Amino acid sequence: MQENTDGSIPEDDYSSDAQPVSDPSSDSAPEGDDVAAVQKLHDSYRRITEQLNKVIVGQREVIDDLLVALFCKGHTLLVGVPGLAKTLMISTLAKTLSLSFNRIQFTPDLMPADITGTEVIQEDKTTGERKFKFLKGPIFSNVILADEINRTPPKTQAALLEAMQEHQATIGGERHLMPDPFFVLATQNPIEQEGTYPLPEAQLDRFMFEILVDYPEEEEELQIVKLTTSNFVAELDAVLSAEEILNLQDIVRRVPIADHVASYAIKLARMTRVGKADVPDFVDEWVSWGAGPRASQYLVLGGKARAVLNGRYYVSCEDIQAVAFPVLRHRIITNFNAEAEGVTSDTIIQKLIDTIPRAESDVSRDKHLAEVLGS
Numbered sequence: 340m341q342e343n344t345d346g347s348i349p350e351d352d353y354s355s356d357a358q359p360v361s362d363p364s365s366d367s368a369p370e371g372d373d374v375a376a377v378q379k380l381h382d383s384y385r386r387i388t389e390q391l392n393k394v395i396v397g398q399r400e401v402i403d404d405l406l407v408a409l410f411c412k413g414h415t416l417l418v419g420v421p422g423l424a425k426t427l428m429i430s431t432l433a434k435t436l437s438l439s440f441n442r443i444q445f446t447p448d449l450m451p452a453d454i455t456g457t458e459v460i461q462e463d464k465t466t467g468e469r470k471f472k473f474l475k476g477p478i479f480s481n482v483i484l485a486d487e488i489n490r491t492p493p494k495t496q497a498a499l500l501e502a503m504q505e506h507q508a509t510i511g512g513e514r515h516l517m518p519d520p521f522f523v524l525a526t527q528n529p530i531e532q533e534g535t536y537p538l539p540e541a542q543l544d545r546f547m548f549e550i551l552v553d554y555p556e557e558e559e560e561l562q563i564v565k566l567t568t569s570n571f572v573a574e575l576d577a578v579l580s581a582e583e584i585l586n587l588q589d590i591v592r593r594v595p596i597a598d599h600v601a602s603y604a605i606k607l608a609r610m611t612r613v614g615k616a617d618v619p620d621f622v623d624e625w626v627s628w629g630a631g632p633r634a635s636q637y638l639v640l641g642g643k644a645r646a647v648l649n650g651r652y653y654v655s656c657e658d659i660q661a662v663a664f665p666v667l668r669h670r671i672i673t674n675f676n677a678e679a680e681g682v683t684s685d686t687i688i689q690k691l692i693d694t695i696p697r698a699e700s701d702v703s704r705d706k707h708l709a710e711v712l713g714s
Contacts, residue, residue, distance in 0.1 A: 373593060374652065376586070376587065377647050380410070380647050380648065383578055383579055383583075384648040387432075393573040395424060396563045397559035398423075398424070398428065398555070402428070403645075404662075404665050405432065407548075407648065407662065408548045408641075409522055409584070410588055410591050411588070411591060411637070411640045411644045412520070412588055413546075413641075414522065414546050415522075415523075415546060415549075415665075416525050416669065417524055417525070417526045417527070418529050418549060418550070418552065419526070419552030420554075421528065423553075423554070426442060426486070429442075429484045430484075432482070434575050434577070435579075436482075436577070436578065436579050436581075437579065438520070438522075439482065440480060440482045440484070441478070441480040441483055442486060443483065443484065443486065444486045445486060445488050445491035447492065449491045451495050451497075452476070453476065454476050454495065454498060454499060455502070455508040455510055456473060456474050456475045456478075456510060456515075457473075458473050459471070473510060478502050479508075479518060481519075481581065483499075483523045483524065485524065486525075487528060488525040488526065488538065489527050489535040489537050490535055492536055499523065502523070519581065520581060520585055544631065547640075547641070547666070548641075548662075549665055549668050591643050591647055592640070594643040594646060594647055594652065594654060595652070595654075596639060596643065597653070600655065601639055603656050604635055604659045605638075607638060607663055607691060607695060608631075609635075610691050610694075610695060611634075611667065611670070611671050611687070611691070613626050613629055619694055621690055622687065625676055626672065626673060626677070630667055630670035633670075638659055638663065639654070641658075641662035641666060642654040642655075663688055664685060664688055667684065668683075668684045668685055668688065669684075671684040671688070672684075
């Protein structure tokens with residue numbers, strides 16, 4: 340499979356999103372440098388969450404999903420009502436990772452040049468020569484918050500999606516590369532849909548995760564009120580540099596995964612496709628369009644990242660299940676029958692997890708893997 344220079348998936352290449360699936364029964368165990376890197380990533384995860392918890396109350400699952408996507412080089416769509424600290428969460432994450440951050444408020448009159456930048460004529464006062472100079476837009480940053488992405492016209496959405504997929508922006512026929520690492524978080528308001536431009540399914544598929552940001556619990560909301568109505572100002576420490584993040588992103592892709600775990604991830608994606616063999620009856624009844632091969636890739640890659648963040652050197656079926664909801668919920672398109680019965684994509688994903696059999700014990704299934712992990 341061909342990959343872009345940044346390791347992202349080319350538009351029409353679905354053969355593999357990660358390194359070739361490796362069998363833990365092979366004679367090779369994790370190398371010492373990789374083991375140390377996994378431990379560092381696990382420690383960094385703990386320190387990052389500690390820093391975020393100084394500012395963000397609750398939302399632990401959202402934070403975990405954001406970090407998984409970050410270390411997978413993936414982009415994320417956040418869906419939640421206003422006032423749930425989405426902007427604060429992302430800006431705080433950028434600070435703890437020593438990354439530049441820009442927030443772009445998408446509006447109906449926003450043009451592509453407003454986010455990518457534009458060329459202006461500049462005169463050299465010494466020679467009197469005039470030439471074009473490119474002025475970078477706000478998209479040239481490590482972390483981008485695309486606020487209410489569905490409120491801007493499709494051509495502006497397309498400019499952002501080119502940067503997401505290709506890690507570049509084309510202005511005046513010239514390519515301008517994005518900084519590394521590059522991470523886009525787009526938000527959508529699920530309440531107001533009037534005067535919006537919903538992202539087509541093909542563009543939604545570019546996002547690795549769709550994360551639902553829900554209301555805080557009562558105790559959490561009490562703590563939020565106390566913190567935000569006082570003079571408290573949290574002091575944040577930088578945990579990782581941009582170079583360290585790039586190195587750790589490469590470590591995630593080198594995590595081995597057993598064939599039966601990879602097959603389980605593929606099965607989850609394939610069972611969403613209407614009219615295919617062995618698809619459950621409820622899928623044919625409730626789904627109009629299922630997940631494509633990119634879902635299988637992101638299930639495996641997300642499972643790898645989750646395993647490493649939890650300090651493990653192997654991927655289990657539980658890791659695949661944990662990332663199944665954010666990976667699949669925006670890739671499963673429900674039909675009228677589902678809407679009439681109040682069935683959501685999350686309902687279908689849960690029924691698939693309950694239906695598809697998996698190994699009772701991922702480690703016990705492979706004796707060699709158990710020996711390696713026990714040593």
